[in-house]
Amino acid sequence: MKNPTIPVIPRKFLMSFILVTSLFSLWGFANDVTNPLVAVFKDVFVITNAQSTWVQMAFYGGYATMALPAAIFIRRYSYKAGIVVGLSLYALGALLSIPAAAGANFNLFIIALYVLTFGLAFLETTANPYILSMGPAETATRRLNLAQAFNPLGSLTGMFIAGTVILSAIQVEDFKNDVNGYASDLAPTEVVQQQHNIPSFLQSKPRERVYDANVEAYVATVGVNAPMTALQDFKDGKITSFQGMTHRELQQNDLKLVAMPYTAIGCVVLLVLGVFLVSKLPHTSPPDASHxxxxxxxxxxxxxxxxxxxxxxxxxxxxxxxxxxxxxxxxxxxxxxxxxxxxxxxxxxxxxxxxxxxxxxxxxxxxxxxxxxxxxxxxxxxxxxxxxxxxxxxxxxxxxxxxxxxxxxxxxxxxxxxxxxxxxxxxxxxxxxxxxxxxxxxxxxxxxxxxxxxxxxxxxxxxxxxxxxxxxxxxxxxxxxxxxxxxxxxxxxxx
Missing domain, CATH: 1.20.1250.20 (MFS general substrate transporter like domains)
Structure with missing residues (x-):
């Protein structure tokens, strides 16, 4: 049986533990606010599924590229230095979403995510072993588990922001819904939900139709019920406008929504970076440890x-x-x-x-x-x-x-x-x-x-x-x- 008297977090490490633990929520947010972008970019940029998976390839590729360099860096310097570099790269990648959205540039978004995960690789490679070292070896795993428990808080926040700021507001979904509405008489969502006895708190309200004469005329003429085909025709100018916007204007509007949470988290990360720069973090390496x-x-x-x-x-x-x-x-x-x-x-x-x-x-x-x-x-x-x-x-x-x-x-x-x-x-x-x-x-x-x-x-x-x-x-x-x-x-x- 485990000895419950051994402290999980010694008092001298408590404040440092709290500060480093805050990083776990930051990378949890980045993970789960990014996942919906695979589907969003597919529609907004009108690209294939294979092309849209560059989002995940860039995200996880950043970990693959920087994990080993990050480990070598913190071995040569210090845990604090690794955290500072990680936060700097995180903020840079997040703020690169601003010019990417302004220019409706898919490739720049991919670069932004790649740089952002350079920062996440530094933070995860640094924070995990640093937390393990903040106290007795007997409680190291419990200490890391406690810190990791705050990671889902960031993930839940990212999910909520992605759902409310991006997915529920992007107008490309209104366009697709309008095409489907004109093209076919879809079964009400609530009927399916009632058939499976899904609790009301899990049921989602169906997105309302946005009626547009240009889309109605297009569907009546072409007879298409595939939203991606209609999106491509909208991009090519066969549909002149939707709700008074050209395809380029709709695209820029939706990408600004995508950039909003990244801009906000970039500013938050810069504030956290400032706190770490002025904070004195403990050296937990053995006195005779070589760098x-x-x-x-x-x-x-x-x-x-x-x-x-x-x-x-x-x-x-x-x-x-x-x-x-x-x-x-x-x-x-x-x-x-x-x-x-x-x-x-x-x-x-x-x-x-x-x-x-x-x-x-x-x-x-x-x-x-x-x-x-x-x-x-x-x-x-x-x-x-x-x-x-x-x-x-x-x-x-x-x-x-x-x-x-x-x-x-x-x-x-x-x-x-x-x-x-x-x-x-x-x-x-x-x-x-x-x-x-x-x-x-x-x-x-x-x-x-x-x-x-x-x-x-x-x-x-x-x-x-x-x-x-x-x-x-x-x-x-x-x-x-x-x-x-x-x-x-x-x-x-x-x-």
Missing amino acids: DVHFGRTIKRLLTNPNYVGGVIAQTFYVGAQIMTWTFIIQYAENELGIDKATAQNFNIMAMVIFLCSRFICTFFLKYISPSKLLLILSAGAIACTLGAIYIQSIAGLYSLVLVSACMSLMFPTIYGLALDGVGEDAKLGSAGLIFAIVGGVFMTRFQGQVLDLDGFMGTTATRGSFFLVVLCFIIIAIYGFTSSRFVKKATPTA
């Missing part, structure tokens, strides 16, 4: 540490499971239950709320349960919930998929803490591998998307069957939870 990188020797030690290598592998599959679950919950609701996208997104928000609450609950349990055992228990729960989503045919299957988030809540920081247990100063470079593992999720998400395009998979529908990939990820995480407790903790290496 020389010794890259080759450090990498060799890490790669011969089975606990660390296993942690990187487990983290790769965890990120894959998380992104697949949260990305395709909408497709699950739509394809399997006929629920509209807006209502399906509310299930995603509910999943994030559960994720947040579960983090605080599981952090409490870590006071009495070892991290490796808790990881094994959570993995088993996640496997059961995912199998429920695959095999339960009713709305209960969707609720089962939502409950996976409760089991995922503490996996990332727990794997992180276990993998870096006992590596000493190598944690600064070792953290880069765990942040780089974020990239793995992108490839697995693409694989799941390919499965979704099939007629069926593993004896069930393609949508349900695609979640067997998520089950596989949790099995690998469970194996790491089982084996990590059996690895012999090595003495802290010297650099």
Whole structure:
């Protein structure tokens, strides 16, 4: 049993812990305010699905590009220096959205996201091991889990801002709704919702029609009911205007909405940067720790540490499971239950709320349960919930998929803490591998998307069957939870 008398956060580190923990919400906001841009840019710029995925490629590519340089930087200098550089790049990337929106420049938006995630890579590579070092090694994982518990607060804020500032206000959706309204008599959304007994607080109000004579004349003449075709014709000038705006004007209007939250968060990040510049943060490295990188020797030690290598592998599959679950919950609701996208997104928000609450609950349990055992228990729960989503045919299957988030809540920081247990100063470079593992999720998400395009998979529908990939990820995480407790903790290496 864990010793509850050992302090999680020693008093001398309390203020520094609070300050560094604020960074976890900042990168949570960036992650979840960016996700809807894949769909938004597809319509606003009238591009293909493949082209719109550059948003995610740039976002996660930034982590891949900068994780290792960030680790080398903080090893050579300090945690504070890494935070300052990270916040500076974050603010720069966020504020680049202003000229990108003004010029309606898709490529500049992609560059802005790429630079922004340079900053996030610096912050995550720095903040995670810094939090681990702020106190006794016995409570390091609990300390990181507590700090990570504030990450979903930023994520929820990002989801809310994306929904209210961007998705509910962009006029390209009014245009598409108008085209659909003229082209066909669509079934009311509420009928589908009532059929599945969805609680009223999760139901979304259908977007109202915006009547426009130019669109009506276009549909009457062309007879098209594909909004993307109509958007392309609007861009090409075959529809002269919508609500008095040309396509260029509508595009600039919507991109200004996209830029608003990035401008706001850029200003907030600059304020946080100012606080860190004037704050005195503790040096937590051992007195005899060297700031020389010794890259080759450090990498060799890490790669011969089975606990660390296993942690990187487990983290790769965890990120894959998380992104697949949260990305395709909408497709699950739509394809399997006929629920509209807006209502399906509310299930995603509910999943994030559960994720947040579960983090605080599981952090409490870590006071009495070892991290490796808790990881094994959570993995088993996640496997059961995912199998429920695959095999339960009713709305209960969707609720089962939502409950996976409760089991995922503490996996990332727990794997992180276990993998870096006992590596000493190598944690600064070792953290880069765990942040780089974020990239793995992108490839697995693409694989799941390919499965979704099939007629069926593993004896069930393609949508349900695609979640067997998520089950596989949790099995690998469970194996790491089982084996990590059996690895012999090595003495802290010297650099």
